[in-house]
Amino acid sequence: MRRTHHRCVIQSESSESGSESVSDTSMRCISCREEYLPRDAGTCKECYVEAGETEEELKREIEDLKAKVTFLRLSSSLDHGNSSSRSFTDVVLIASEDSASSPPVPAHKALLVSRSPVFRAMLENEMEESRSGTIKISDISYDTLRTFVYYLYTAEACLDEQMACDLLVMSEKYQVKHLKSYCEKFLVTKLNPDNSLMTYAFAHQHNAKHVRDAALLQIIENMENVTKREEYMELVEKEPRLIVEIYEAYLSKQVNTAAGGTSTSKTC
Amino acid sequence: MRRTHHRCVIQSESSESGSESVSDTSMRCISCREEYLPRDAGTCKECYVEAGETEEELKREIEDLKAKVTFLRLSSSLDHGNSSSRSFTDVVLIASEDSASSPPVPAHKALLVSRSPVFRAMLENEMEESRSGTIKISDISYDTLRTFVYYLYTAEACLDEQMACDLLVMSEKYQVKHLKSYCEKFLVTKLNPDNSLMTYAFAHQHNAKHVRDAALLQIIENMENVTKREEYMELVEKEPRLIVEIYEAYLSKQVNTAAGGTSTSKTC
Numbered sequence: 420m421r422r423t424h425h426r427c428v429i430q431s432e433s434s435e436s437g438s439e440s441v442s443d444t445s446m447r448c449i450s451c452r453e454e455y456l457p458r459d460a461g462t463c464k465e466c467y468v469e470a471g472e473t474e475e476e477l478k479r480e481i482e483d484l485k486a487k488v489t490f491l492r493l494s495s496s497l498d499h500g501n502s503s504s505r506s507f508t509d510v511v512l513i514a515s516e517d518s519a520s521s522p523p524v525p526a527h528k529a530l531l532v533s534r535s536p537v538f539r540a541m542l543e544n545e546m547e548e549s550r551s552g553t554i555k556i557s558d559i560s561y562d563t564l565r566t567f568v569y570y571l572y573t574a575e576a577c578l579d580e581q582m583a584c585d586l587l588v589m590s591e592k593y594q595v596k597h598l599k600s601y602c603e604k605f606l607v608t609k610l611n612p613d614n615s616l617m618t619y620a621f622a623h624q625h626n627a628k629h630v631r632d633a634a635l636l637q638i639i640e641n642m643e644n645v646t647k648r649e650e651y652m653e654l655v656e657k658e659p660r661l662i663v664e665i666y667e668a669y670l671s672k673q674v675n676t677a678a679g680g681t682s683t684s685k686t687c
Numbered sequence: 688m689r690r691t692h693h694r695c696v697i698q699s700e701s702s703e704s705g706s707e708s709v710s711d712t713s714m715r716c717i718s719c720r721e722e723y724l725p726r727d728a729g730t731c732k733e734c735y736v737e738a739g740e741t742e743e744e745l746k747r748e749i750e751d752l753k754a755k756v757t758f759l760r761l762s763s764s765l766d767h768g769n770s771s772s773r774s775f776t777d778v779v780l781i782a783s784e785d786s787a788s789s790p791p792v793p794a795h796k797a798l799l800v801s802r803s804p805v806f807r808a809m810l811e812n813e814m815e816e817s818r819s820g821t822i823k824i825s826d827i828s829y830d831t832l833r834t835f836v837y838y839l840y841t842a843e844a845c846l847d848e849q850m851a852c853d854l855l856v857m858s859e860k861y862q863v864k865h866l867k868s869y870c871e872k873f874l875v876t877k878l879n880p881d882n883s884l885m886t887y888a889f890a891h892q893h894n895a896k897h898v899r900d901a902a903l904l905q906i907i908e909n910m911e912n913v914t915k916r917e918e919y920m921e922l923v924e925k926e927p928r929l930i931v932e933i934y935e936a937y938l939s940k941q942v943n944t945a946a947g948g949t950s951t952s953k954t955c
Binding site (some may be wrong): 431446448449450451453455457459460461462463464465466467468469470471474477478480481484485486487488489490491492493494506507508509527528529530532534543571574597598650 | 725801802
């Protein structure tokens with residue numbers, strides 16, 4: 420309990436309400452049921468009710484949108500127990516990394532075209548892929564390909580850090596912005612002092628600005644430890660420009676903090 | 688302005704806070720900036736801040752869901768300016784009402800199958816429609832068919848009352864629940880004393896429970912006027928069972944109101 424339980428006498432000075440002017444009133448929050456002091460007062464009752472209505476409306480909108488998402492999802496040929504959904508597919512994708520042993524992933528040209536401008540160009544322009552009905556995807560495992568295609572149908576994927584990185588690369592290559600943003604959000608939640616440097620380098624390489632910014636913040640908050648790491652030495656060798664950017668950001672933060680400190684000391 | 692502007696003196700009785708115990712404090716709502724009396728107090732500051740954070744979270748969730756909906760939408764062959772989307776279609780739908788003059792509406796079997804169990808049965812079981820690649824839809828105009836197919840691709844439709852009724856019939860026939868619910872919501876917003884009786888009969892005929900309940904409520908609130916209408920006479924002739932149900936609901940409301948009135952007079 421952070422609040423002091425505090426009993427208040429509230430006296431109205433208003434002349435016309437003489438009969439009720441002195442009352443022994445302790446205020447109790449409608450929401451958490453705790454008593455509070457006037458200095459901790461939040462809203463009036465009317466605004467509380469309005470806020471509750473707004474929340475209900477937002478929740479209804481969320482329910483509607485979730486129903487829409489469920490409706491719009493297409494079942495892919497990869498759905499478990501959906502033997503019939505393989506029908507009407509008109510193209511297969513093959514993960515070339517896994518050699519000939521991995522099975523082709525069937526899909527629909529119309530869907531690929533709708534989700535990716537790269538597939539659109541490939542399939543609508545009578546290129547080799549369109550004629551043969553086979554799209555070979557290089558440098559990708561069968562598992563990643565399956566997950567990628569499944570996402571195109573459903574906007575859902577089960578991620579771990581490796582899969583998020585692999586899918587981010589795929590989404591960059593095939594310009595599937597929604598998937599890229601999905602992977603970026605996931606990677607940001609997984610950032611920690613240990614992986615921040617490598618994540619930063621990865622994000623830089625694949626234009627993942629959101630991850631890059633978050634990783635940079637993490638790095639400059641742990642500069643002393645980061646600069647002792649093996650990956651730091653490697654990056655100094657391979658990507659010195661990246662290390663320079665980190666130091667520039669670090670310096671900029673130092674200057675800002677110092678300026679903030681000065682201004683605080685002035686006001687004190 | 689519903690609130691009286693009212694200045695309050697708030698005095699704390701707590702012994703340990705003697706120095707601040709008497710203060711001239713008028714409470715001002717953090718949200719609407721109006722002053723208010725203790726009896727109109729809503730929440731404490733902490734709960735106000737929490738509610739604000741919840742609202743922000745809900746809004747972020749809505750943004751995410753909207754982005755997902757945009758991603759999952761498929762462009763249909765009916766999208767304006769999307770000449771290429773006609774490619775890869777493997778079936779056409781024809782509105783038989785408009786005779787041979789109305790153009791076929793191209794679509795994708797995989798999508799129709801995913802959206803409607805009726806299309807699924809039709810197309811996956813090697814029926815005539817699957818072999819010919821042509822689905823004839825009876826008793827429907829070309830415009831309704833276009834709108835229906837467009838909805839299957841995008842979960843969007845531009846409705847007026849007639850279109851909502853036509854699509855509700857289609858959604859019932861092809862078991863597209865999401866569209867049915869969409870039409871029902873629209874029709875409920877369009878209910879008024881003038882159309883309530885016909886809407887009720889229509890909803891009854893097409894198992895639109897949500898509309899039916901709303902229309903019934905509208906009817907029994909305007910019984911005197913409704914029973915004078917021409918449609919009332921028609922329904923008495925054609926669907927007397929429906930009229931009986933209306934009277935039963937009306938009676939039930941009367942009894943409940945009377946019971947409520949008695950209980951109120953007892954407490955007074």
